[in-house]
Amino acid sequence: xTNGPLTLMQQTSALRQAIRNQEHxxxxxxxxxxxxxxxxxxxxxxxxxxFLMFCHxxxxxxxxxxxSAVGDYRMPMLGExxxxxxxxxxxxxxxxxxxxxxxxxxxxxxxxxxxAFVLGCSFSFENALSQVGLTPRNIEEDVxxxxxxxxxxxxxxxxxxxxxxxxxxxxxPKDAIRAIQVTTRFPKAHGAxxxxxxxxxxxxxxxxxPDFGDPVSVKEGEVPVFWACGVTPQLxxxxxKLPICITHAPGKMLVTDLLDADLAVF
Amino acid sequence: xTNGPLTLMQQTSALRQAIRNQEHxxxxxxxxxxxxxxxxxxxxxxxxxxFLMFCHxxxxxxxxxxxSAVGDYRMPMLGExxxxxxxxxxxxxxxxxxxxxxxxxxxxxxxxxxxAFVLGCSFSFENALSQVGLTPRNIEEDVxxxxxxxxxxxxxxxxxxxxxxxxxxxxxPKDAIRAIQVTTRFPKAHGAxxxxxxxxxxxxxxxxxPDFGDPVSVKEGEVPVFWACGVTPQLxxxxxKLPICITHAPGKMLVTDLLDADLAVF
Numbered sequence: 001x002t003n004g005p006l007t008l009m010q011q012t013s014a015l016r017q018a019i020r021n022q023e024h025x026x027x028x029x030x031x032x033x034x035x036x037x038x039x040x041x042x043x044x045x046x047x048x049x050x051f052l053m054f055c056h057x058x059x060x061x062x063x064x065x066x067x068s069a070v071g072d073y074r075m076p077m078l079g080e081x082x083x084x085x086x087x088x089x090x091x092x093x094x095x096x097x098x099x100x101x102x103x104x105x106x107x108x109x110x111x112x113x114x115x116a117f118v119l120g121c122s123f124s125f126e127n128a129l130s131q132v133g134l135t136p137r138n139i140e141e142d143v144x145x146x147x148x149x150x151x152x153x154x155x156x157x158x159x160x161x162x163x164x165x166x167x168x169x170x171x172x173p174k175d176a177i178r179a180i181q182v183t184t185r186f187p188k189a190h191g192a193x194x195x196x197x198x199x200x201x202x203x204x205x206x207x208x209x210p211d212f213g214d215p216v217s218v219k220e221g222e223v224p225v226f227w228a229c230g231v232t233p234q235l236x237x238x239x240x241k242l243p244i245c246i247t248h249a250p251g252k253m254l255v256t257d258l259l260d261a262d263l264a265v266f
Numbered sequence: 267x268t269n270g271p272l273t274l275m276q277q278t279s280a281l282r283q284a285i286r287n288q289e290h291x292x293x294x295x296x297x298x299x300x301x302x303x304x305x306x307x308x309x310x311x312x313x314x315x316x317f318l319m320f321c322h323x324x325x326x327x328x329x330x331x332x333x334s335a336v337g338d339y340r341m342p343m344l345g346e347x348x349x350x351x352x353x354x355x356x357x358x359x360x361x362x363x364x365x366x367x368x369x370x371x372x373x374x375x376x377x378x379x380x381x382a383f384v385l386g387c388s389f390s391f392e393n394a395l396s397q398v399g400l401t402p403r404n405i406e407e408d409v410x411x412x413x414x415x416x417x418x419x420x421x422x423x424x425x426x427x428x429x430x431x432x433x434x435x436x437x438x439p440k441d442a443i444r445a446i447q448v449t450t451r452f453p454k455a456h457g458a459x460x461x462x463x464x465x466x467x468x469x470x471x472x473x474x475x476p477d478f479g480d481p482v483s484v485k486e487g488e489v490p491v492f493w494a495c496g497v498t499p500q501l502x503x504x505x506x507k508l509p510i511c512i513t514h515a516p517g518k519m520l521v522t523d524l525l526d527a528d529l530a531v532f
Contacts, residue, residue: 173462180446181458192447196439197463197489223463266532 008034008259015255016079020086022104027251028089030139033127036189036260037253038065038078038118039230040088041237042106042246045070048115050158054236055117057155061164061232063188065256065263066118073110075118079257084116090249097241106246119230121253122167124189124260128182129169136169137216144213144251145169147229151203152194154232159242162235166194168207170222179225188263195226202226212250274300274525281521282345286352288370293517294355296405299393302455302526303519304331304344304384305496306354307503308372308512311336314381316424320502321383323421327430327498329454331522331529332384339376341384345523350382356515363507372512385496387519388433390455390526394448395435402435403482410479410517411435413495417469418460420498425508428501432460434473436488445491454529461492468492478516 006014012035018024028037043051048070055062066078075082085107093101093109103109122145126136138145145167152164171179176196184192195202207224208215212231218224237245248254272280278301284290294303309317314336321328332344341348351373359367359375369375388411392402404411411433418430437445442462450458461468473490474481478497484490503511514520 173464173467174460177446177458177460177462180443181450184447184450192443194440194443196443198439201439201487221467 008032009257011035012255012257016082016087019089019255020083025089025104028253028255029123029251032255034259034261036065036256036258036263037121037123038256039121039233040084040248040254041117041119041233042084042114043237043242044111044244045113045115047159047240047242050160051117054154054157054160054233055119057157058232060191060194061154061228061230063120063190064117065120065188065258068116070115071112073116075116078118078254082254082256085110088248088254089252092247092249094237094242094245094247096243097238102249109244109246118254118256119233120188120190120263121230122190122227123253125183125186127260128186129179132178132182134171134175134179134182138169138214141216143216146207146210146214146216147212147231148204149211149235150226154236159240160236162232162239164194165212165229165231165235166202166226167229168210168224168226170216170218170224172221173223176223176225183227185264185266186260187265189260190228190230193225193227197223199224274298275523277301278521278523282348282353285355285521286349291355291370294519294521295389295517298521300526302331302522302524302529303387303389304522305387305499306350306514306520307383307385307499308350308380309503309508310377310510311379311381313425313506313508316426317383320420320423320426320499321385323423324498326456326460327420327494327496329386329456330383331386331454331524334382336381337378339382341382344384344520348520348522351376354514354520355518358513358515360503360508360511360513362509363504368515375510375512384520384522385499386454386456386529387496388456388493389519391449391452393526394452395445398444398448400437400441400445400448404435404480407482409482412473412476412480412482413478413497414470415477415501416492420502425506426502428498428505430460431478431495431497431501432468432492433495434490434492436482436484436490438487439489442489442491449493451530451532452526453531455526456494456496459491459493463489465490
């Protein structure tokens, strides 16, 4: 034991232990800052190859950072002790394309044919934006980021298809240009935005009514800036109508031992 | 002599020779593509330190790539044979802040106390944009780029002050995001844009009436994107009311032996 402040690796390990023990079942935003967090999709092997192809064809909304072996609930490339059955604060279980239940532990649901996927998450670039003084409005207002189903189609793969879900963060044009530069450094966390300005040109009718998450205020002189979102695969999963599929609850992510900086470019 | 197509270095050398012989007195846009071209400012030593500081304080509109020794009309860091008195297709001569004359050779005007400055030019990033399919509208329409005096102030240095001149190229938001990424690679050619969208928020009233250059069409769904421009120092030079100052004519640049790629980052 040291007497000083915890290192990031110690924070990450302690947080994951608390999640495993169901002492922490809430959002992971702002915790163990600097450690990469991930979106989670767990599904039967029968669908795994198609889903892998879906991620390959749609690397911006679905930036793959980890895949398990078939039936193996470990994820050693993201953390030696990770157990995908217990290490996410809350799980959503989909059956036949519908949300069926929520739980904190999926040990009883785990099947020998299951494959776990982990996709990068915008928390990585939100930290980077905050560090250069471009704190996202959702963090300033302490709410979930606004998410919208856009009219931008993904490239389908087998039974997986659907539109791209986008997050929205408002900035002045000058700050948006800087935000584009900063987020370009994080291709494994959705990278640069897909769109800015007129929401209707990507099929969004009302910024005040997000499809997921919370609305945020857009100030005079600001334009909405839209990034691809890790909720995109959840739409494709619903469309694929799998007999069973398990995801993380939005905002309650897998905390990994990778650093945001590890997968940054430039 | 080779029988194949000319190498870039041979094209550059041949073009500079033709300019020196006054066989080429026109614009240099699209010539010796890949070789870096530069804006030129020549002024007496009395003002040189202040102008150097002006460039230092305003590196985006004034990206310095070469400075001569006092009284020395050579510029060996940009090309061994460069003669700043003859190697620009056309010169503008300012006296007391007013344009006084235009000429193709300033040998008779050169003074022992003169210092020449060369600043990077947007032609470098226009080539890069074209290479990724984002050909600037001014190139598509074969006109000079639209330039506007914005309300964005430069940082003053001694007698040099004034607003930033910007160029405008229209793009869809999706293409603008890519253009921001591409031009970020060229900090010595003005780099990323300063603004996009509403022109009035940077003091521009009418895109159809540029202050310099030609208007270009802006299509449905496009937004104007504004980059800092190498004409910015010419406003500051007018404001400084130097007894004499010589610049290149807009669009008729110094062609250097540097490659655009030499000063690109990432």
